[in-house]
Amino acid sequence: MTLSITGPLSCVFNRRPVRARLYDWQGHQFKLSLEAVATALGEIERWPGYAVTPLLELPGMAAQAGLGRIFYKDEGERFGLGSFKALGGAYAVLRLLQQAVASRLGSSPDSAALAAGAHRDIVSAMTVTCATDGNHGRSVAWGARTFGCACVIYVHEGVSPGRRDAIAAYGAVVREVAGTYDDAVRKADADAREHGWHIVSDTSYDGYVEIPRNVMQGYGVVADEVMRQMPSGVRPTHVFVQGGVGGLAASLCAWFWEKQGVEAPVFVVVEPQRADCLLRSAEAGVPTAAPGALDTIMAGLACGEVSLIAWDILSAGADAFLTVSDAAAADTMRMLAAAPFGDQPIVSGESAVAGLAGALLAAQDPKLRSALKLDERSLILFVGTEGATDPLLYQKIVGSSPEEVKGRGVRWRAAT
Missing domain, CATH: 3.40.50.1100 (Rossmann fold)
Structure with a gap:
């Protein structure tokens, strides 16, 4: 053969x-x-x-x-x-929440503390969002559920129902955007600016690097x-x-x-x-x-x-x-x-x-x-x-x- x-x-x-x-x-x-x-x-x-x-x-x-x-x-x-993707999106969510707690209290909790519900008054008021073809959004949604914040995920019209359902299973709100992945990226960015959400993207662009x-x-x-x-x-x-x-x-x-x-x-x-x-x-x-x-x-x-x-x-x-x-x-x-x-x-x-x-x-x-x-x-x-x-x-x-x-x-x- x-x-x-x-x-x-x-x-x-x-x-x-x-x-x-x-x-x-x-x-x-x-x-x-x-x-x-x-x-x-x-x-x-x-x-x-x-x-x-x-x-x-x-x-x-x-x-x-x-x-x-x-x-x-x-x-x-x-x-x-x-x-x-589980290694990336969820880790970035964790780092974002740690920084938010540190800015309020002066010290950063570890992942075990956040997963156990510590500082829920701070992190539960935060919403993370991103665009995804499937796997990154699933990781961000899992990280949000694990560490205690809200999550909204944007998918383009080509993302299959199976991948959408896998994201929603972690408690995220899933929204469809007409067009391609890059159209979904732009929509997530615009909505985050409007609502004060935090973008956890796996792609960097001008002015968006740290996450x-x-x-x-x-x-x-x-x-x-x-x-x-x-x-x-x-x-x-x-x-x-x-x-x-x-x-x-x-x-x-x-x-x-x-x-x-x-x-x-x-x-x-x-x-x-x-x-x-x-x-x-x-x-x-x-x-x-x-x-x-x-x-x-x-x-x-x-x-x-x-x-x-x-x-x-x-x-x-x-x-x-x-x-x-x-x-x-x-x-x-x-x-x-x-x-x-x-x-x-x-x-x-x-x-x-x-x-x-x-x-x-x-x-x-x-x-x-x-x-x-x-x-x-x-x-x-x-x-x-x-x-x-x-x-x-x-x-x-x-x-x-x-x-x-x-x-x-x-x-x-x-x-x-």
Whole structure:
């Protein structure tokens, strides 16, 4: 059996010198830093339900692709929310509420105190809001319920009913906005200004930086966990990661760049063909929006405008930007579920697989394989950013329910 991933694949290499200086150049450490990730981890690991998510190795797939080793960080069970986003939105909500209490009382409570109902007179009067394609809004809503404030979430018309219901289940008010994710961002911003709400967005723009920075620091926990899980003496030579507004990609890029300097892995960002703001920005050399309806099954990546903090990091730290088709994403989901090369079956959502799809396609293209230095010695890290966050859509694409695939995984572990 061969890899059955459908093209086409587009690639733009960074036009600037990549990681030409140490990470602290031009104040990058004031945007994202290892120190701030450590602070986030110290808080998050005390939350009820915290567990390090699995780092899976896929030797059968690696051999089939002519690569050394493939490692897949599976975020599908993170805090029961189904995605890595639980690390970002909820952490930013916590930081916002801590600051509000500190400004009134002079000291900042920890997460356990807020979750237990301390200072409810202060935090219950606050409302957090954001726009979402699904997962970030779910994290913000969960954080709001956990730490005691109100929540209003804006979704665009392309967000599925399943994802809306998952957000509402945490007590948030969910409002639909006509248009795209970026239209929802603007509506959330306007309503927050009118009502005095607090925006907890995962994308930064002019005049709005601090909270997205906190979101991205939470995402850095993924990289910290990965490197503690890697076999002794093993480091990835390549990281392929999903795009979206760039928050996760920039967080991982910053972590490896600051931690490993010139030995940092080749870093590649992968987006949907129909939502390619980062690739367009790399091509133009400045933040550039993706036009159109951003219609892609990779709903969590359906973003037309880059986060400015993320772009500051990626424009100097990412080696290349790829785009993949919806067909490639669907093929990769089915391949992970079927596990045709003897690896563990994996439940991966539509937005979880762009990085893996891009790497497998690049490995089959002789020119890109050479340009990206992919060979039999390559150790490639992927982050499976979500599980089946929309179970009905997952079953429609894969042909099996998430429970059926998980059951095959249990039998696989028993057999091996």
